[in-house]
Amino acid sequence: MKETGLARKVLMPYPVLQANRLVKKFKHTVAVNSASFTVYEGEILGLLGPNGAGKTTLMALLLDLLTPTSGTVSIFGMELRKNREKILNQVNFSSTYIAMPLSLTVRENMVFFAMLYHVPDYEKRIGELLALCEIDHLTNCLTRELSTGQLSRLNLAKAMLNRPKILFLDEPTASLDPEMAQKVRDLLKNLRDTLRCTVIYTSHNMLEIEQISDRIIFLNRGEIIADGTPRQVMELYQKRNLEEVFLKVARGPGIQ
Ligand SMILES: Nc1ncnc2c1ncn2[C@@H]1O[C@H](COP(=O)(O)OP(=O)(O)OP(=O)(O)O)[C@@H](O)[C@H]1O
Ligand SMILES: [Mg+2]
Structure with a gap:
């Protein structure tokens, strides 16, 4: 049954992810400074901020790809670092900046990840996902021959292989043309509305x-x-849209 937006709102929110005073320091930079927040099931959470704000680092901490300097992450009520495998089996991520084996074909890459994730009936699933991301005509192409936008659609298809409960996407639409970007947005809303998938x-x-x-x-x-919510943030900064909020933050020292 397709859930309506209203049905989604009246269901009790279930926290799927909690970040607790997360800190990540690199040699000269505090990339993430005491970040605490909760993400609820079926929520699309947008992380935004200027270049170098710490978005990718935060995402890497939430996936245990980076070790925090301090702080903890809990996913599905379990501490991430202590239950890594159990949790990571149920989530996935895509980032154009994370390399896929380029000498493999599109299909071989999908089979490789499907086997890694133990996806049952993977041939069928791969076919469905390549069609959904509109790269089925590239099945036998070498990954190195893909355009940036095609590669980012392959990344997205790979990220959906294990039917994740939480999908982490680092700039999923950055290299897509406007029509394809709109399709990806529709797809994300659909995953949220039909499967209650959480998208960060x-x-x-x-x-x-x-x-x-x-x-x-x-x-x-x-x-x-x-x-x-986007509206609350616009009200906080007394701006009519997020673009104006962004410019105010980027130009100023903080909340003014
Ligand atoms: N491996 C690293 N070693 C040292 N510094 C790093 C490393 N990774 C990130 N940083 C620094 O941490 C800060 C946050 O970087 P991050 O990539 O998280 O930003 P971002 O918000 O994703 O930016 P963008 O919008 O450009 O993708 C930056 O100052 C960056 O230089
Ligand atoms: Mg980034």
């Missing part, structure tokens, strides 16, 4: 974030400076 994603497209995010977290210099 980053984007520099403020209009997109405004349109599809149930909630946003605004990062600036590693700090969460706003956490709320």
